[in-house]
Amino acid sequence: MNKTDTKNVFLTSTVLKAMATEEQFLYENIADGLQHQIINNVLKIGDKLPSVRALSKLHTASVSTILQAYYLLESKGLIESRPQSGYYVIFNPARFPKKIEKSDPALEVKTKNVEAMIGEVYRDFNMPGITKFSLSVPAPEILPLARLNKSMIQALRELPSNGTSYEDLQGNEVLRRQIARTSYNWDGALKQDDIITTSGCMNAIAYSLMAITKPGDTIACESPVYFGVLRFAQSIGLKILELPTHPDTGVDPDDVAKAIKKHNIKACFFVTNFSNPTGYCMPEENKKALVKLLAREGVPLIEDDLYGDVYFGDKRPKSCKSYDEEGNVLWCSSISKTLAPGYRVGWVAAGKYAERVKSLKLYHSITTATAQQAAIGHFLATGRYEHHLRKLRTTLNSNCLQFTRAIGEYFPAEIKLTAPKGGFILWVELPGKIDTYDLYHEAMQHKISIAPGSMFTLQERYENCFRLSYGMQWTPEVERALKMLGTIIKRNMR
Numbered sequence: 001m002n003k004t005d006t007k008n009v010f011l012t013s014t015v016l017k018a019m020a021t022e023e024q025f026l027y028e029n030i031a032d033g034l035q036h037q038i039i040n041n042v043l044k045i046g047d048k049l050p051s052v053r054a055l056s057k058l059h060t061a062s063v064s065t066i067l068q069a070y071y072l073l074e075s076k077g078l079i080e081s082r083p084q085s086g087y088y089v090i091f092n093p094a095r096f097p098k099k100i101e102k103s104d105p106a107l108e109v110k111t112k113n114v115e116a117m118i119g120e121v122y123r124d125f126n127m128p129g130i131t132k133f134s135l136s137v138p139a140p141e142i143l144p145l146a147r148l149n150k151s152m153i154q155a156l157r158e159l160p161s162n163g164t165s166y167e168d169l170q171g172n173e174v175l176r177r178q179i180a181r182t183s184y185n186w187d188g189a190l191k192q193d194d195i196i197t198t199s200g201c202m203n204a205i206a207y208s209l210m211a212i213t214k215p216g217d218t219i220a221c222e223s224p225v226y227f228g229v230l231r232f233a234q235s236i237g238l239k240i241l242e243l244p245t246h247p248d249t250g251v252d253p254d255d256v257a258k259a260i261k262k263h264n265i266k267a268c269f270f271v272t273n274f275s276n277p278t279g280y281c282m283p284e285e286n287k288k289a290l291v292k293l294l295a296r297e298g299v300p301l302i303e304d305d306l307y308g309d310v311y312f313g314d315k316r317p318k319s320c321k322s323y324d325e326e327g328n329v330l331w332c333s334s335i336s337k338t339l340a341p342g343y344r345v346g347w348v349a350a351g352k353y354a355e356r357v358k359s360l361k362l363y364h365s366i367t368t369a370t371a372q373q374a375a376i377g378h379f380l381a382t383g384r385y386e387h388h389l390r391k392l393r394t395t396l397n398s399n400c401l402q403f404t405r406a407i408g409e410y411f412p413a414e415i416k417l418t419a420p421k422g423g424f425i426l427w428v429e430l431p432g433k434i435d436t437y438d439l440y441h442e443a444m445q446h447k448i449s450i451a452p453g454s455m456f457t458l459q460e461r462y463e464n465c466f467r468l469s470y471g472m473q474w475t476p477e478v479e480r481a482l483k484m485l486g487t488i489i490k491r492n493m494r
Helices: 003-039 052-059 063-075 115-124 145-158 173-186 201-212 227-235 253-263 284-297 351-364 370-381 384-410 436-444 476-493
Strands: 079-082 086-089 195-198 218-222 239-243 265-270 301-304 329-334 346-349 425-429 465-469
Touching (some): 145 370, 195 201, 201 301, 201 346, 227 239, 253 265, 284 301
Antiparallel strands (some): 079 086
16 A cells, blocks of 8 residues: 555545544434423423434434434433334433432531441442442443553553652652643643642542641531541541532532631532532532632632533533632542542642642652553543543433432332432432431342441431432343332331
């Protein structure tokens, strides 16, 4: 083959790839438009959708493109195909179940020990054959493991001493450069020197808490809140004030201002995008107001943005760090929820507290794992991460809708449920006095693991709530597990 032929083949390949990408975006946009009409009740349950040929003519798209859009809506459980009749709307997630209300924790520092419960849940979900609704990470079958393995092999080949040498204290340069590059997706405008790598997001949060507080200080957080933060804060002698939290919008900046005046708050911790466990996403105007308030009061903010890339809308939501002009926000994240949980690769952009964080990292670990950082840096640099994220978001959005449909169908009508716009998590509130720790034990007899609500607070609250993860491949087995869980709940309500 001569150079001209090679060039023509390359150009043909490039054009075909561009056409395939354009077609993918087109069918996703058509599906999104129909989904929007279903959620807003323009298309009601039972309505027949336009025929494939009619929609093809309307959008000037191929029949195969329209079919792909309908297949996507089918995978989300929103429509179904009826032989010789067409496609019909069968589910609207906005209709049911009822939504959770804003939390109302006691506005005083509380202490509770649930170590035994957390230890039990974590131990049990490693048993074989368990449906792991309690585990808030993506299942291996929805991760690009083969491509990730290639990045690991390439990293080991390129690293000095095949990755056995210590990494730079601040972290792998390629990885930090790629993290800084992706920050422009949410107006973060970070530089690679702003980033300090850590062993996962929890390690980043731990360094941040130690850098800005001392034993006896009070920190404010959302309620309910990820139990790992509660336990670590307690372990270093901090007091925790849990603030009222709306399941859609999170903590109100006005409530933060009141808490600062009344409780001498020294730091705040919030999961601003698709929080664990309620799934809320703080509106951008609230993020901006919060950053301005905390800068004025001299109160640092630790922002856990672990789930920000897993959004279901048109674009990634901004972070509080997007509005940080004073270096007062310590922005923490990782790839544990999107790519490789076991690699334990995380990071923090610590602003004006960076030197303190680097010192803590030096004292506690000297450096972070060389090969894993290099592999993730390589994976991000190839552009594979964005491609993977698009597929992951589609899968998780479908899962969220399927879980909501199944819960509406199999659980008691009295339950309440969050409606997240991203992330992995549903927060379920049961009626009456059902204790979800007891429910956990009964569900485990059927090899179903849930996370009881009591794990996510230091107060005597949320005993009738539990967390469900939908970070897995939707299968008939998963639906059967949800149906069994609904049966158990109904039995306990009698």
